[in-house]
Amino acid sequence: MDFMMHSEQQNQLEPTQAPVERHSHNQWNPYVDNGGTSLIIAGKDFVLVASDARQSVGYNINTRYDPKAYELSNKTVLATSVCSADAKRLCEVLEQRAQLYYHKHERQISTQALAQQLSNTLYSRRMFPYYVFPLLGGIDAEGKGAAYSYDAIGNMERVTYKAFGSASALVQPFLDNQIGMKNQRGAEGERMLTREEALRLAIDSFTGAAERDIYTGDWLDIFIIDAAGVHKETRELKHD
Amino acid sequence: MDPITLRLPHTVQRPQELTSYGPTTRTTQPIVTGTSVVAFKYKDGIIMAADCLGSYGSLARFRNEKRLTQVGEKTLLGVSGDISDYQYLQHKLEDMITHEYDMDDGQSLGTKSVYKYLSNIMYGRRNKFDPLWNAYVVGGIDNGEKVLGFVDMYATTYSSDTIATGFGSHLAQPILRRRVEGRTEQITEEEALEILDECMRVLFYRDCRTFNKLRRAKVTAQGVEISEPYSLETNWDFAEDIVGYGA
Amino acid sequence: MFRNQYDNDASTWSPQGRIFQVEYASEAVKQGTAVVGLRSKDHVVLTAVKRSPNELASYMKKIIRIDDHMGIAVAGLTSDARVLSNYLRTEAMRSKMVYGRPLPIGRAVNAIGDKAQTNTQEYGRRPYGVGLLVIGFDDSGPHLYEFSPSGIVSEYYGYSIGARSQSARTNLERNFASFEDMSLKELIVQGLRSLRDTIQQGKQLDNMNTSIGFVGKDAKMTILDGEDTQEYLDLLNEGEAMDTE
Numbered sequence: 106m107d108f109m110m111h112s113e114q115q116n117q118l119e120p121t122q123a124p125v126e127r128h129s130h131n132q133w134n135p136y137v138d139n140g141g142t143s144l145i146i147a148g149k150d151f152v153l154v155a156s157d158a159r160q161s162v163g164y165n166i167n168t169r170y171d172p173k174a175y176e177l178s179n180k181t182v183l184a185t186s187v188c189s190a191d192a193k194r195l196c197e198v199l200e201q202r203a204q205l206y207y208h209k210h211e212r213q214i215s216t217q218a219l220a221q222q223l224s225n226t227l228y229s230r231r232m233f234p235y236y237v238f239p240l241l242g243g244i245d246a247e248g249k250g251a252a253y254s255y256d257a258i259g260n261m262e263r264v265t266y267k268a269f270g271s272a273s274a275l276v277q278p279f280l281d282n283q284i285g286m287k288n289q290r291g292a293e294g295e296r297m298l299t300r301e302e303a304l305r306l307a308i309d310s311f312t313g314a315a316e317r318d319i320y321t322g323d324w325l326d327i328f329i330i331d332a333a334g335v336h337k338e339t340r341e342l343k344h345d
Numbered sequence: 346m347d348p349i350t351l352r353l354p355h356t357v358q359r360p361q362e363l364t365s366y367g368p369t370t371r372t373t374q375p376i377v378t379g380t381s382v383v384a385f386k387y388k389d390g391i392i393m394a395a396d397c398l399g400s401y402g403s404l405a406r407f408r409n410e411k412r413l414t415q416v417g418e419k420t421l422l423g424v425s426g427d428i429s430d431y432q433y434l435q436h437k438l439e440d441m442i443t444h445e446y447d448m449d450d451g452q453s454l455g456t457k458s459v460y461k462y463l464s465n466i467m468y469g470r471r472n473k474f475d476p477l478w479n480a481y482v483v484g485g486i487d488n489g490e491k492v493l494g495f496v497d498m499y500a501t502t503y504s505s506d507t508i509a510t511g512f513g514s515h516l517a518q519p520i521l522r523r524r525v526e527g528r529t530e531q532i533t534e535e536e537a538l539e540i541l542d543e544c545m546r547v548l549f550y551r552d553c554r555t556f557n558k559l560r561r562a563k564v565t566a567q568g569v570e571i572s573e574p575y576s577l578e579t580n581w582d583f584a585e586d587i588v589g590y591g592a
Numbered sequence: 593m594f595r596n597q598y599d600n601d602a603s604t605w606s607p608q609g610r611i612f613q614v615e616y617a618s619e620a621v622k623q624g625t626a627v628v629g630l631r632s633k634d635h636v637v638l639t640a641v642k643r644s645p646n647e648l649a650s651y652m653k654k655i656i657r658i659d660d661h662m663g664i665a666v667a668g669l670t671s672d673a674r675v676l677s678n679y680l681r682t683e684a685m686r687s688k689m690v691y692g693r694p695l696p697i698g699r700a701v702n703a704i705g706d707k708a709q710t711n712t713q714e715y716g717r718r719p720y721g722v723g724l725l726v727i728g729f730d731d732s733g734p735h736l737y738e739f740s741p742s743g744i745v746s747e748y749y750g751y752s753i754g755a756r757s758q759s760a761r762t763n764l765e766r767n768f769a770s771f772e773d774m775s776l777k778e779l780i781v782q783g784l785r786s787l788r789d790t791i792q793q794g795k796q797l798d799n800m801n802t803s804i805g806f807v808g809k810d811a812k813m814t815i816l817d818g819e820d821t822q823e824y825l826d827l828l829n830e831g832e833a834m835d836t837e
Contacts, residue, residue: 132474133371133373133474133476135471135472135474135476135499136499137499137501139501160501160503162501165514165515165518167495167501167503167505168503168504168505169505170504170505171503171504189501189502189503190468190471190499190500190501190502193502194468197689201685201689204685208657208681233472448696448699450696450698450699450732451732452696452730452731452732454691454693455693457692457693458691458692458693460692461690461691461692461693462690462691465689465690
């Protein structure tokens with residue numbers, strides 16, 4: 106009877122439902138959530154990438170400055186979130202692949218190519234994922250701001266704006282409202298922001314996130330990437 | 346003559362030829378452990394402290410463990426967590442330093458390199474689901490720059506002016522944030538020692554896996570200096586007022 | 593077929609104590625166009641003449657980047673050089689990944705030296721047919737090394753290998769005392785001056801056949817080709833005009 110119950114349950118599993126795995130023994134969990142938030146906004150000829158720098162585990166703040174967004178050699182910026190150890194290694198691996206491309210083709214890898222490379226890199230660890238939700242920003246072949254968002258196993262999407270990390274549930278709706286113009290009467294779809302607007306929205310997003318999310322705060326690294334290169338500035342957030 | 350084999354009755358010994366058979370084994374819990382390491386930057390460099398206890402569960406089993414060691418010329422390593430994993434790692438670091446020395450070209454591994462190498466080992470073992478059950482603090486001076494970094498069994502790494510592992514992250518870190526953060530360059534050695542003692546005293550009072558025999562160490566431009574074991578002055582007068590304590 | 597009975601392979605000695613295959617490999621280095629390397633207290637420079645096999649072909653690559661702090665110049669079999677440069681690039685990456693530091697130049701050169709030596713001692717192998725000048729900047733400052741097919745590596749203030757390189761070496765020997773305090777620009781022009789001595793009669797350095805590489809204290813490994821070399825070629829010719837006045 107017990108067996109019957111079990112098999113019935115199995116049969117009732119909807120295709121969209123994930124099966125619950127029952128392990129006979131508990132395995133050590135190698136993942137840690139180090140908190141923090143990252144954001145990306147694409148403009149006409151620029152892209153803005155921002156990440157806070159707090160690293161935490163549970164209620165402990167490990168450090169106030171551990172940058173989560175990294176400038177890569179081909180003038181793109183990779184912003185990460187969640188597992189810091191994986192994020193750091195992922196950046197190293199991606200930078201190495203960018204270097205290999207440079208040596209092979211004698212020119213910097215394009216933003217699009219690197220975006221695809223990042224997807225492949227993540228997927229190569231499909232069975233033991235990098236616990237990282239990356240955002241990649243750069244300038245595309247047409248000189249437009251290119252923003253890419255990924256899940257941990259390499260699903261890739263080009264976006265105009267996106268927020269990931271511990272305060273994503275706070276920041277994403279804000280961006281949906283301010284940039285996406287979602288569900289607003291009379292609004293004509295997504296806005297293309299100017300640099301100043303993007304910068305203000307990014308700063309407001311993070312001051313808001315730092316106010317309500319305990320895992321976001323301390324310092325904010327903002328990268329603005331355009332045809333001329335990468336400009337970085339660091340701002341202070343709440344330290345509490 | 347046949348080699349003598351020891352067969353101790355209370356230990357399980359797998360036959361030599363079977364070591365590659367059977368289920369793979371992992372560290373699923375630490376056995377002999379060291380508790381907190383406390384470290385921070387001050388005017389002249391890095392200062393660090395840890396006690397001499399190797400606990401076996403709640404038993405104060407080994408009372409003369411050295412949990413602060415020198416690696417290379419200007420690097421100090423503090424360890425908490427499993428002592429045997431630490432001793433294994435110590436051999437790896439020795440190999441690394443020896444290999445560097447053997448190159449015989451006048452170059453040596455700085456603190457950043459030691460830290461990077463150590464982090465890589467930890468990340469590699471984490472990826473094998475077979476972690477070294479430790480939290481390490483690496484301190485030193487690299488090309489005139491003070492370096493203080495942390496790495497644990499998940500290979501989480503970070504640098505900070507103040508670092509405390511284990512219970513220290515709850516009990517000592519708040520003290521360090523109040524007294525050290527933002528004023529590392531003003532702290533003299535005298536004050537640094539006083540801050541360190543304050544932290545270690547609180548830990549001794551409140552962390553059951555501590556021991557009043559500890560070492561401190563510093564890294565300055567002159568190099569690494571690890572103290573002999575010493576004790577802190579403590580005061581248990583308040584105990585008299587606690588109902589149920591003692592008599 | 594053979595010049596003598598002791599040059600069948602690299603693992604056979606001649607009674608005079610020579611290994612002919614290694615000597616032949618060293619001859620291959622002299623078939624390549626010349627490259628010059630020289631260093632000051634802050635910088636190291638490479639200059640090279642590129643050869644074009646014919647009118648329709650492009651110029652051969654002579655200077656290869658290894659990492660931000662290291663580069664090589666090639667004389668001899670370019671394809672052998674590619675094997676070595678790939679190896680060096682991987683080693684440089686490994687050093688960055690494992691120890692977080694740029695690969696020390698001396699160690700890099702010794703590593704390829706050991707590879708080359710193996711080729712001179714194992715049966716059935718062939719020595720590399722290429723010589724390299726390796727430049728780089730690490731914790732102990734700027735370096736210039738020569739790598740040769742025999743596996744010998746040596747460090748220099750200034751050196752040249754390849755076709756007619758003796759003329760460049762003579763020029764370097766006459767001037768090397770003044771290299772120490774030269775600026776990067778002066779060092780490059782001096783490099784070109786030495787390189788010019790290796791050019792065949794009736795030919796000259798121009799922005800098509802000249803290649804410049806440098807690295808130093810505040811300069812990442814940079815390779816200049818084509819139009820970018822003109823500035824320095826002009827300085828070279830100006831200096832020459834002043835000398836004759």
